[in-house]
Amino acid sequence: MLKKTTVAIAFASLFCMNAASAVSLHEADNGDYIRLFGEVGVGGHFGTNADYNHDEFYDTKGYVDDSFATLGVKGQNKNYIYRLELDYQRRNWLGGDGEFELAIDKMYVGYVFDDNHWIELGLTDTAFDEYDHFGDFTFNKSVETGEAGDQENTVKYEAKFDHLVYGVSYSYEGKHKNGSPQGDIVNAYLGWKSDFVSVVAGVETRGGSEGQSKYGEQQLVGLGMRVNVTSDLAFGFNGFLEDEDLSTRKSGDVHLAYETFRNYGLTLSGKYDLNESWEIIASANHEEYEGWDVESPNFDYTELPAEYGKERRWASLGFNYRPARDIVLSVEGRVGEAPEAAYAYVRMYF
Amino acid sequence: MKKSFLSLAIASVISVGANAGVNDLLITEMVQKNYGAEVGSVEITNTHATESFTFTNDTAAFMWGNGKYENQMLSAAGEPLLTGITVEAGKSVVVLNVAASDEYKQIITDNGGTYVIGEGNGNYSDFYLSGNDGFYIKNGDIIIDRVGAADNTSVWAEDTTLRRRQDSEGNAPAPSSTFDASQWEVITPLDMSTVGTPNLADSYEPFFCVDLTRISDIQGTGGESPLKGENVAVQGVVTAVVDIPKKGFYLRDEVSDGNPLTSDGIFVESGSADSELVGRTVCLGSDVAESYGQTQLSAESWEVTNSEFTPTVATDIEILDSDGGSFETTLARYEGMLVNLPEDMRPQDEGKQDMRVSRSFSFNYDSYRNNMTLAYMRPNMQPNQLNVAGTPESIAAAAQNDDYRLVIESATKAGNDDIPYFPNFGIAPQDNYVRIDDSVVGMEGVISYSFGDYSLTVTNELTSDNFIHNLPRTDIPDIDETTEGDEFAIRIASQNLFNYFNSPFGGDQNQFGQSRGADTYNEFIQQKTKLVEALRALDADVVGLMEIENNGYGLKSAIADLVNEVNVYYNDEYANNHDKPYSTENRYVFVGFDHNGNQILDELDALGSDAIATGIIYRPSKMSIERTRVVTMPQQKAPTIVNDNNEVIKDGRDEILESGQNYHRDALVVTFIVNQTGKRLTLAVNHFKSKGSTCWEDWQGVEFGDATKWEDDAPDLDFQGSCSEFRISGAVHLAEELKSVEGDSIILGDLNAYAQEDPLLVLTENPRNKTLMTASHTFVGSKPQFNSDGSPVAITQSYGYIDIISKVFEAKGKTPWSYSYNDEVGSLDHILISPSLENRVLDASDWHINAAESSLYDYNNEYKGDYSNEYNKFYAEDHFRSSDHDPALVTLSYMPGESDSNTPIHLTKLNKLVKVPYQIPEAAGAMAGDIAKIKLTPKDDEAKLDMSQLVEPNVVLTQDSETLVNFEVFGAPSARFSAKVTLEREGKVVDGSTVTLDINIASRDALVADIKEEKHDGSGGSTGLISLLSLLGLATLRRRNRK
Incomplete structure (x- = not known):
């Protein structure tokens, strides 16, 4: 499973139409534009822990490098938009090899109906992917919501108003990030945002691979919430509840006997802005996968039970330092049943 | 009789001579016990008044091992045991076994004696008295003194102290090279209190044949003799002289008292009697003793008052009302008597109440000799076969088994390959077999009692006419598979293969380094021959196998080896002989399990952790595999059993008493489709944990204290043997795993549990x-x-399977059994069907080709009378005793064309032909002359099937009301079709006759085992935007498919 690195909420804005930073290659009076954007980030995970590694890291060792780069171009011509984005990333997930790979992350064209409505077609984020970490202030990933992420053959409609946001996407013959078929995927979000409190709910369902991979049907709900208590202090909540059908055995290449596994997780996080440049971020996390539960009926008894049991809990404390616009230095330490002890990263983007 | 405590020192004052010589040595006491070598001891006394005696190599101690082998006693260094030992005048030295206790040694030294441990240095040179041994002192080649008769090989000193008597003048007797029992006082149970003291018993009092007591008065009407402990003079006719159970002879009153409640006979324990004595009238004196519940006399000398032969007519055993239903009470009335087993022991009741063989002729580990056990009216049924284990009914059944038991002994010890009273058995075993449940009629012998059981020691010579086979040998199983109308039968069997291992004989190695089967190639071929005969005779369409070597599924696996040999017989390929016994249609293939998932069936696909596994073979002409799986069965990983000091406890063989690690064999679960139908039939073949070795539960509640060695068996109050709880765990897991199986299912195999x-x-x-x-x-x-x-958890639900053999047998008034253990029989091998199958059952049965037979008939060459283990006169190329368990069978009926819901009818091709079954609807009112037509349409348009050779025949009905037509379709490629079948009459389709069949045309499963890849089972979801959106619209998460 590819855990996409560092799709932090701060960074999410980059995908939106009103990009904060980019190199403008062309700007027209009617609003048409061509922009080059990208990012270089260097850093990674320290002290990864075998006992708590579910599928986060390909290896458990002192330092797992997670450096990452993105280069993309996007533009608008009349009401048509397009975007091409390349990622250079580490194959750090369990079963990977830790080496770099280059991947096309997005490749879509779209049509903007007006300032509030638009569609995208092609390889793009599914709708829910845009808000799956909403309410999680940590720069590093915390609890992962298992939504579809980026998908090919996707049509997505989104709308954004002053307070209301919503979107829905349909992906034909979706795939897991590891390439395994998952069947058609539909997901959606609906949110309401204000200066004080913002809430986004997401749902997803997928049709299943019909025996071609271990992924069967799935249904997922997620909820993210932010509360800005003061201009400096914010609290967030992010959680998900998922019923995922996974095959429990194989005959040759055919996956069989799909059983439903219930998974859920939640993150409580807080962010305090010390000043213009410094943020302090804390989180508490809980996640529970039925597949980890040795007493669940479908536990894969050919494996030993996980050290952490049927649930993982951990907390984190981190700092973001922004010496200038478009530069972030992040440090985060974790305690509890976390697969790593610390995280440090420098990221610059344009 | 009072013991004398005159000291030898006083007695020896009269003895003459200054220097102690070998003739001053006297064996003065012996202690000997059956299975009690640690107490075995011999006391040797120097009877010289003043001089000590020192042993040299000239004077050596010998054991008369088992009453026939001369074994010189040696020290650990290999020197004669006693050499160099000095015995002071009037003192004793005691020879002890190496395991003698410290307490015993203390008694000896406290008594003023010394001891020497007969350690030996191998080759039977250790001192080891075990109930049937003698002992003597030799000077050069001359025996100086001995204890135990030279010709007595019986267990003559079961639990006995022999103390030397004074001579008639009150002195120490002279040593004697012959054993005169009258010179010894017999004390039983044994007494060790004076060992080490050179004391002698009172002198022998000669007997005078006066003041005679009748035997019937000695026996009385109760269990114990009213004259116990009294010295009596008895005169009677000798009816038998026997070695077994104890050496001695039987005496009867010259004239019976006519009272059926008192026995007229009695056993006289004696090492001195020989068969010449039978028929003579003797008079003897003896104390009346009770020996382990038997009233008996003992005598080594007697007066023959009439040496003419007086015949004794054996008395028919008869059950009296006064016996109160207790067969032991009946036998007690005949204790010591010469009896006959009649055809009917209770004529006033219906039927024939006779004695039945309950354990065939075999080695009896209780008495440690070959013998046989009978039971009153029926073989002893294991108490839990018909009664819920642990219930009062089960306990009562066990008590009845004890009550009904009669052990049959030969007068002299039986060899491994002959029954002394039934000589034809050893001469022509195949014609003179004895089977469990045979009625034994006309057997005569004398009744004795010991250790809770009555025995009959046979005195007449029997022939096969005396053994009436109630369950005679048969060459095919007695099972009905007559079907109605157009239905056909499927026969399913379970067969234990008695540890069939081929790895030592060219087969693949197993991964456990064990071979439990044949020891030699000759034995292997014998084993294979018998099993192949049995499998062919079973003639089943699918057979679950137990106890086959766990060496995978390669070409040289045990199961491949066996199947290949079975198939050799089926060699007729002509289609018109398809239903003949030799037809290739009957060939089997084994089910291979790619257990390691490498897509190859080979020797690495061994299952589980045992050297034996289960297996399945089937006929591809009858069924096709849909799915194979191995159900991993639970294992116990409990704490090791330790004592109070947390030390691991070991058993008598120095193995860990209970490690806490216990296993079942993994279950093989195969789902078949019965050919010509769409009916699934899932077979789960099992071999649960045995009753023999223990599990953690069996030792709970046992107080070990600080013992590190524990030789007692685990308690078994409900007769379920060991690991009953663990078998429950296995049963629950298996049943839970089978819950998800679609269609009918059968659990079969050795569940190691009675019904x-x-x-x-x-x-x-x-x-x-x-x-x-x-x-x-x-x-x-x-x-x-x-x-x-x-x-643990309490299991409050049952899974509702039907023990079909028990059920069918109950309706027939029979009781199933498949296994014989000790002298009880019961079913360990079961066929449990899901209730959905019950209406299909034609018949069910076990087939007594194995358990009923003596183990002499098996493939093994050991213990068959030939010491080189090469010749086995009991072996025959047949199916009898091919295993130790009987096979179990069930027959089911199927109708061509029937199917489970949403399941196509599975039709297999033979020479490009398939038969498509058309069940003509009743509404169509089929008439002769109607034409049945068929049209096949492939279900998958994209498959681009080659239909160029397709022949869709019309079938003309030949009679009215036909219910089934088989279209012989030629040239249909393997694929799923929709077959539209109709009936036409005078060119028009008959109303109500049209049926659309969902059929799957396929090649037969190959006769070489293959890996079967399953089709998508529908559980992995289905693509489709509409259904997806409707799922999404549900908003709530789905109900979960928890089991």
């Missing part, structure tokens, strides 16, 4: 609501089976 034992109650029904607790600490792989803390 009413706990695992069966779990799988079938638990009408008494017995509390059934699983084993503790059971895991399936790394997953706790029940609770993470290992605690």
Whole structure:
């Protein structure tokens, strides 16, 4: 499973139409534009822990490098938009090899109906992917919501108003990030945002691979919430509840006997802005996968039970330092049943 | 009789001579016990008044091992045991076994004696008295003194102290090279209190044949003799002289008292009697003794008052009302008498109450000799076969078995290959077999009692006419498979293969380094021949196998080896002989399991952790595999059994008493489609943990204290043997795994549980609501089976399977059994069907080709009378005793064309032909002359099938009301079709006759085992935007498919 690195909420804005930073290659009076954007980030995970590694890291060792780069171009011509984005990333997930790979992350064209409505077609984020970490202030990933992420053959409609946001996407013959078929995927979000409190709910369902991979049907709900208590202090909540059908055995290449596994997780996080440049971020996390539960009926008894049991809990404390616009230095330490002890990263983007 | 405590020192004052010589040595006491070598001891006294005696190599101690082998006693260094030992005048030295206790040694030294340990240095040179041994002192080649008769090989000193008597003048007697029992006082049970003291018993009082007591008065009407302990003079006719159970002879009153409640006979224990004595009238004196419940006399000398032969007519055993239904009470009335086993022991009742063979001729580990056991009216049924284990009924059944038992002994010890009273058995075994449940009629012998059981020691010579086979040998199983109308039968069997191992003989190695089967190539071929004969005779369409070497599924696996040999017989390829016994249609293939998932069936696909596994073979002409799987069965990972000091306890063989690690064999679960139907039939073949070795539960509640060695068996109060709880765990897991199976299912195999034992109650029904607790600490792989803390659970549900053999037999008034253990029989091998199958059952049975037979008929060459183990006169190329378990069978009926819902009819091709069954609807009113037509349409348009050769025949009905037409379709490619079948009459389609069949045309499963890849089972979802959106619209998460 590819855990996409560092799709932090701060960074999410980059995908939106009103990009904060980019190199403008062309700007027209009617609003048409061509922009080059990208990012270089260097850093990674320290002290990864075998006992708590579910599928986060390909290896458990002192330092797992997670450096990452993105280069993309996007533009608008009349009401048509397009975007091409390349990622250079580490194959750090369990079963990977830790080496770099280059991947096309997005490749879509779209049509903007007006300032509030638009569609995208092609390889793009599914709708829910845009808000799956909403309410999680940590720069590093915390609890992962298992939504579809980026998908090919996707049509997505989104709308954004002053307070209301919503979107829905349909992906034909979706795939897991590891390439395994998952069947058609539909997901959606609906949110309401204000200066004080913002809430986004997401749902997803997928049709299943019909025996071609271990992924069967799935249904997922997620909820993210932010509360800005003061201009400096914010609290967030992010959680998900998922019923995922996974095959429990194989005959040759055919996956069989799909059983439903219930998974859920939640993150409580807080962010305090010390000043213009410094943020302090804390989180508490809980996640529970039925597949980890040795007493669940479908536990894969050919494996030993996980050290952490049927649930993982951990907390984190981190700092973001922004010496200038478009530069972030992040440090985060974790305690509890976390697969790593610390995280440090420098990221610059344009 | 009072013991004399005159000291030898006084007695020897009269003895003459200054220097102690070998003739001053006297064996003065001997202690000997059967299975009690540690107390075995011989006391040797120097009777010289003043001089000590020092042993040299000239004077040596010998054991008369088993009453026939001369074994010189040596020290550990290999020197004569006594050499160099000095015995002071009037003192004793005691020879002890190496395991003699410190307490015993203390007694000897406290008594003023010394001892020497007969350690030996191999080759039977250690001192080891075990009930049937003698001892003597030799000077050069001359025996100086001995204890134990030179010709007595019986267990003559079961639990005995022999103390030397004074001579008639009150002195120490002279040593004697012959054993005169009258010179010895017999004390039983044994007494060790004076060992080491050179004391002598009172002198022998000669007997005078006066003041005679009748035997019937000695026996009395109760269990114990009213004259116990009294010295009596008895005169009677000798009816038998026997070595077994004890050496001696039987005496009867010259004239019976006519009272059926008192026995007219009595046993006289004697090492001195020989068969010449039979028929003579003797007079003897003896104390009346009770020996382990038997009233008996003992005598080594007697007066023959009439040396003419007086015949004794054996008395028919007859059951009296006064016996109160207790067969032991009946036998007690005949204790010591010469009796006959009549055809009917209770003529006033209906039927014939006779004696039945309950254990065939075999080695008896209780008495440690070859013999046989009979039971009154029926073979002893294991108490839990018909009664729920642990219930009062089961306990009563066990008590009845004890009551009904009669052990049959020969007068002299039987060899491994002959029955002394039935010589034809050893001469022509195939014509003179003895089977369990044979009625034994006309057997004569004398009745004795010992250790809770009555025995009959046979005195007449028997022939096969005396053994009436109630369950005679048969060459095919007695099972009905007559079907109605157009239906056909499927025969299913379970067969234990008695540890069939081919790895030592060119087969693949197993991964456990064990071979439990044949020792030699000759034995292997014998084993294979018998099993192949049995499998062919079973003639089943699918057979579940147990106890086959776990060496995978390669070409040289045990199962491949066996199947290949079975198939040799089926060699007729002509289609018109398809239903003949030799037809290739009958060939089998084994089911291979790619257990390691490498897509190859080979020797690395061994299952589980045992050197034996289960297997399945089937006929591809009858069934096709849909799915194969191995159900990993729970294993116990419990704490090791330790004592109070946390030390691991070991058993008598120095093995860990109970490691806490216990296993079942993994279950093989195969789902077949019965050809010509769409009916699934799932077979789960099992071999549960045995009753023999223990599990953790069996030792709970046993107080070990600080013992590190524990030789007692684990308690077994409900007769379920060991590991009953663990078998419950296995049964629960298996049944749970089978819950998800679609269609009909059968659990078969050796469940190591009798029909009413706990695992069966779990799988079938638990009408008494017995509390059934699983084993503790059971895991399936790394997953706790029940609770993470290992605690057991109570199983409150039953899974509703039907023990079909028991049920069918109950209706026939019979009781099934498949296994013989000790002298009880019961069913360990079961066929449990899902209730959905019950209406299909034509018949069910076990087939007594193995359990009923003596183990002499098996493939082994050991213990068959030939010491080189090369010649086995009991072996025959037949199916009898091909295993130790009997096979079990069931027959089911199927109708061509029937199917489970949403399942196509599976039609297999033979020479490009398939038969498409058309069940003509009744509404169509089929008439002769109607034409049945068929049209095939492929279900998958994209498949681009080659239909160029397709022939869709019309079938003209030949008679009215036909119900089934088989279209012989030629050239249809393997694919799924929709077959539209209709009936036309005078060119028009008959109303109500049109049926659309969902058929799957396929090649037959190959005769070489193959890996069967399953089709998508529909559980992995289905693509489709509409259904997806509707799912999304549900908003709530789905109900979960928890089991």
